[in-house]
Amino acid sequence: MRLFGYARVSTSQQSLDIQIRALREAGVKTNRIFTDKASGSSVDREGLELLRMKVEEGDVILVKKLDRLGRDTADMIQLIKEFDAQGIAVRFIDDGISTDGEMGKMVVTILSAVAEAERRRIFERTNEGRYEAKLNGVKFGRKRSIDRHNVLSLHQAGIGATEIARKLKIARSTVYKILEEMKVT
Structure with a gap:
């Protein structure tokens, strides 16, 4: 079992130092810590891509907090499922959550259900907003260009x-x- 670490901040002005220190204290070697200074809303991040290429079955990825892996629940769950399918566990140091073992499978299932509920809520809110806008006279779609x-x-x-x-x-x-x-x- 090899330990890998992942740290992310949203902007280049923020510091990764606290996360990197926590990963080192948890036993991750410096050369196995992958970092990004990018929004968590996208899974197309250089550090994350390198991590995905390096890890193998039996490895463990440590992340300081749940929201550092990704801001969007659905994308984060997809990443966790991807790692789980490869036999790679993900552990969140501060949150005390781990995806390895039977309890880990339950955590992934629960997180998946939460992500699905979040997608449904977003869809419902979007439709409610669209309906309200239509009631207020807002027109959707491309403006007509033909007289x-x-x-x-x-x-x-x-x-x-x-x-x-x-x-x-x-x-x-x-x-x-x-x-x-x-x-x-």
Whole structure:
């Protein structure tokens, strides 16, 4: 069993020193500590990628706190599951959480359930916000770039769909769609 460490801060102005010290005190060799100064919202981090390449079955990854592995619960759970599938345990020093053994499998299951509940809550809040915005007159989608009244006036002037499409540099099917929307036959 080899010990590896992972430390992350969100910005380059923050210091990794406290996390690195805790990892060393827990027995991780300096050359096996991987670090990132990047947001935890993305799993595309250089230090994390190097760690993923180095670890093997039976290894243990130490992280000072749960939120240092990732800020987004779903991504963090995905990382833990990925390591678990490779036979690699993850231990969080301050939180007292470990993914090894039977209790570890239970922890991963519970964390997965929490992540799924979080995804559902975010989805519900997004839909509620969208519904509220629609009630307040907010329109979603791309702004219309074709002057519908121009299409209508050309049609009423007796110009055919093909000619309207050519003049306005739009597809003929778009002309028909606009005329249908405006209830013109």
